[in-house]
Amino acid sequence: MQDSLLDDLNPQQRLAVTAGDGQTLVLAGPGSGKTRVLTRRLAYLIERKGVPAYDIIAVTFTNKAAREMESRVVTLVNQNLEGIWLGTFHAMCARLLRRESAYLPFKSNFVIFDESDQLSLIKRSLRELNIDDKTHRPAGVHAAISAAKNDLQLPKDVPRGTYRDEVVARVYEKYQSYLSINNAVDFDDLLLYTARILEEHPEVREKYARRFGHVLVDEFQDTNLAQYVMLKHLSSYHHNIFVVGDEDQSIYRWRGADYRNVLRFEKDFPKCETILLEQNYRSTQTVLDAARQVIDRNRNRTPKHLFTERGTGNKIVQYVAVDDIAESAFVVDTISQYLKSGKASANDFAVMYRTNAQSRLIEEALMHSGLPYRLVGAQRFYGRREVKDMICFLRLVANPTDEVSLLRVINIPPRGIGDKTILTLQTTAMQAGLSVGEVLLDLGQKGDASAFWSAVGRPAALLADFGTLLAEWQSVKDKISLTSLFDRIVEDTGYESYINDQTEEGNDRWDNLVELRRLAFDFEEKGMDEFLQNLALVSDQDTIPQAESEEPDRPKGAVTLLTLHAAKGLEYNQVFIMGLDEGLLPHSRSRDDPEEMAEERRLFYVGMTRARNQLYLLRAERRRMFNAWDYGEPSRFLADINSDLVLNQGRHGVSRRETYESDFRWSTTSITPKRMVVETPKETKYKAGMRVRSANWGDGLVLESKIDSDSEETVDVHFESVGFKRVLASLANLEIL
DNA sequence: TCGCCAAGACTTTTT
DNA sequence: GTCTTGGCGA
Numbered sequence: 001m002q003d004s005l006l007d008d009l010n011p012q013q014r015l016a017v018t019a020g021d022g023q024t025l026v027l028a029g030p031g032s033g034k035t036r037v038l039t040r041r042l043a044y045l046i047e048r049k050g051v052p053a054y055d056i057i058a059v060t061f062t063n064k065a066a067r068e069m070e071s072r073v074v075t076l077v078n079q080n081l082e083g084i085w086l087g088t089f090h091a092m093c094a095r096l097l098r099r100e101s102a103y104l105p106f107k108s109n110f111v112i113f114d115e116s117d118q119l120s121l122i123k124r125s126l127r128e129l130n131i132d133d134k135t136h137r138p139a140g141v142h143a144a145i146s147a148a149k150n151d152l153q154l155p156k157d158v159p160r161g162t163y164r165d166e167v168v169a170r171v172y173e174k175y176q177s178y179l180s181i182n183n184a185v186d187f188d189d190l191l192l193y194t195a196r197i198l199e200e201h202p203e204v205r206e207k208y209a210r211r212f213g214h215v216l217v218d219e220f221q222d223t224n225l226a227q228y229v230m231l232k233h234l235s236s237y238h239h240n241i242f243v244v245g246d247e248d249q250s251i252y253r254w255r256g257a258d259y260r261n262v263l264r265f266e267k268d269f270p271k272c273e274t275i276l277l278e279q280n281y282r283s284t285q286t287v288l289d290a291a292r293q294v295i296d297r298n299r300n301r302t303p304k305h306l307f308t309e310r311g312t313g314n315k316i317v318q319y320v321a322v323d324d325i326a327e328s329a330f331v332v333d334t335i336s337q338y339l340k341s342g343k344a345s346a347n348d349f350a351v352m353y354r355t356n357a358q359s360r361l362i363e364e365a366l367m368h369s370g371l372p373y374r375l376v377g378a379q380r381f382y383g384r385r386e387v388k389d390m391i392c393f394l395r396l397v398a399n400p401t402d403e404v405s406l407l408r409v410i411n412i413p414p415r416g417i418g419d420k421t422i423l424t425l426q427t428t429a430m431q432a433g434l435s436v437g438e439v440l441l442d443l444g445q446k447g448d449a450s451a452f453w454s455a456v457g458r459p460a461a462l463l464a465d466f467g468t469l470l471a472e473w474q475s476v477k478d479k480i481s482l483t484s485l486f487d488r489i490v491e492d493t494g495y496e497s498y499i500n501d502q503t504e505e506g507n508d509r510w511d512n513l514v515e516l517r518r519l520a521f522d523f524e525e526k527g528m529d530e531f532l533q534n535l536a537l538v539s540d541q542d543t544i545p546q547a548e549s550e551e552p553d554r555p556k557g558a559v560t561l562l563t564l565h566a567a568k569g570l571e572y573n574q575v576f577i578m579g580l581d582e583g584l585l586p587h588s589r590s591r592d593d594p595e596e597m598a599e600e601r602r603l604f605y606v607g608m609t610r611a612r613n614q615l616y617l618l619r620a621e622r623r624r625m626f627n628a629w630d631y632g633e634p635s636r637f638l639a640d641i642n643s644d645l646v647l648n649q650g651r652h653g654v655s656r657r658e659t660y661e662s663d664f665r666w667s668t669t670s671i672t673p674k675r676m677v678v679e680t681p682k683e684t685k686y687k688a689g690m691r692v693r694s695a696n697w698g699d700g701l702v703l704e705s706k707i708d709s710d711s712e713e714t715v716d717v718h719f720e721s722v723g724f725k726r727v728l729a730s731l732a733n734l735e736i737l
Numbered sequence: 738t739c740g741c742c743a744a745g746a747c748t749t750t751t752t
Numbered sequence: 753g754t755c756t757t758g759g760c761g762a
Contacts, residue, residue, distance in 0.1 A: 061751045090752045
């Protein structure tokens with residue numbers, strides 16, 4: 001019997017796809033056909049079980065995953081997916097909240113603030129509350145608020161035990177009130193409000209729970225508490241929930257993701273059927289074995305025995321470079337050799353690293369050798385200044401009371417409206433009980449006849465000019481198309497000449513605006529509101545050509561450079577993982593938290609399992625950090641891989657630094673010839689773990705000690721009294737206890 | 738008000 | 753190294 005939906009699946013995959021009603025947990029190792037199972041499951045429900053698409057909700061984390069799933073399902077079933085809820089968690093929540101805004105502190109046409117908007121609101125809240133932003137960094141406070149939201153806490157739920165908690169709770173409250181004034185929500189709110197609305201209003205919960213006969217979830221290991229609770233409520237009527245994930249690939253803990261939701265799922269649904277997908281279709285057995293040796297050291301997970309029919313394959317190549325430059329040189333040399341032999345093309349290669357900062361050296365090395373490369377994700381499209389500016393202009397036209405947007409663009413391009421003027425404007429508005437935008441519009445429309453003309457003083461004319469522009473855009477916004485409005489704003493503000501200074505960078509910036517205009521064109525029919533509401537939920541990966549896709553303008557392809565985080569879900573024939581040094585991978589910030597250390601291990605595991613044929617693990621004996629050499633230890637993860645699986649290509653003796661120097665922008669002053677000789681680090685007097693006493697700060701614990709370029713010993717100490725300090729050994733006079 | 742310079746930070750970043 | 757931020761002088 002032929003069955004196109006099931007025939008080409010392995011037994012485990014088939015078991016998952018055809019699982020009966022109830023709760024199903026599919027634990028899918030890397031390369032085991034997770035996406036395939038999910039799409040076939042959808043198709044199976046619709047085609048074989050006669051489930052109307054309308055009854056299904058399928059959630060993913062990225063737009064890319066959602067789009068991919070949709071297009072694959074469409075080719076599998078002979079009907080359209082009319083009425084299905086298929087999309088990212090955030091998009092699905094936004095849809096639900098727009099319908100149920102009656103229960104919420106904002107209107108249904110709310111906008112979603114992105115990260116920069118959020119941060120500017122946090123800063124304003126801190127200022128308003130007179131909280132010092134040095135001791136309470138905006139990003140840190142925001143992270144704390146975000147964590148609270150992911151844990152389903154409202155401001156009143158935040159514990160107020162310490163002064164810090166108190167600060168967070170107060171800023172949280174203020175921040176929410178600002179969001180509300182602007183009719184805006186942040187990313188976390190989408191999840192928080194959805195979970196809470198389902199929790200607190202039985203009639204809403206029942207409405208959606210009844211509707212969704214089937215709930216399907218991708219990347220389940222990356223859900224946070226809010227998402228978990230939401231899923232539980234959505235499936236509380238029909239109890240059909242099908243989740244796919246892999247605890248070992250959970251790498252977003254710092255965003256609230258909790259892989260233990262996998263364990264929680266099994267506990268909450270004791271009758272759930274658990275299916276393990278262990279056959280791997282991507283890598284060689286060598287890669288899988290090595291990866292397993294690394295990941296098996298983690299606890300609280302379901303052990304998996306990944307196997308492949310692809311054979312043993314090549315050994316993993318380990319290479320210890322003399323320094324960071326040599327590390328990059330090795331990558332470039334190796335790739336060049338492959339390409340010369342004709343055995344591979346550039347897009348077979350990926351170079352992965354822990355931190356974006358590491359991309360610089362490899363980029364320079366690739367550029368130097370003329371190899372084409374593609375950098376994933378470093379510069380974000382929507383984060384770019386010019387793109388953000390334009391979006392704020394549009395948001396302002398759509399909603400003049402949006403103060404965040406207004407304050408951003410009121411003086412862009414510079415039109416003589418400074419801090420002082422803005423402050424008077426704000427005070428005037430507050431006294432009149434109006435928003436800043438409304439005052440501005442009044443000034444623009446009535447000129448010196450406006451009631452506010454004298455109140456704002458000398459710069460009144462400047463403000464009125466901008467107000468006039470704004471009023472004009474407002475009056476035409478419903479009469480002309482979105483792109484025409486776009487052009488009009490660019491024209492009226494002289495924005496093009498402001499950003500495009502005819503340098504290469506200026507041209508790039510202008511190109512970004514042209515790209516944004518192209519995106520806006522897709523919303524010509526749906527209109528500006530829809531465009532703005534969706535903007536924040538579109539990630540950069542949707543606008544930047546992705547690694548696996550063919551780019552017509554680059555037939556030969558390019559080497560892909562990306563962080564380990566960005567690598568999840570992708571695969572390459574040859575994978576280089578750079579910087580396998582203690583402090584880098586695992587990252588030093590994870591040093592004293594076992595949970596974070598476990599996540600570093602998973603991150604490495606994700607990277608390793610991206611490789612189809614050949615994996616290269618690299619490290620450098622020393623690298624340049626700030627202005628000194630940093631001598632690292634090999635990553636602890638390397639020791640976990642059995643040496644039988646590894647081919648050690650040893651250590652290069654020559655740094656390429658000299659050869660670069662002539663035609664690259666290495667600063668010659670910072671690299672004296674003396675330091676090009678490989679030098680052994682001098683012994684440090686203080687060692688990590690030592691207890692020391694200082695006359696100033698009392699007792700403390702040495703975290704790290706190193707010799708910098710001037711042979712000075714720098715010691716990092718955690719003092720009981722004052723916390724972390726970095727001191728020079730020669731000056732601090734630390735007594736070893 | 739603007740633009741320049743110096744100081745300090747700097748993990749990852751699906752939405 | 754490179755980015756942002758804050759202070760200061762024109």
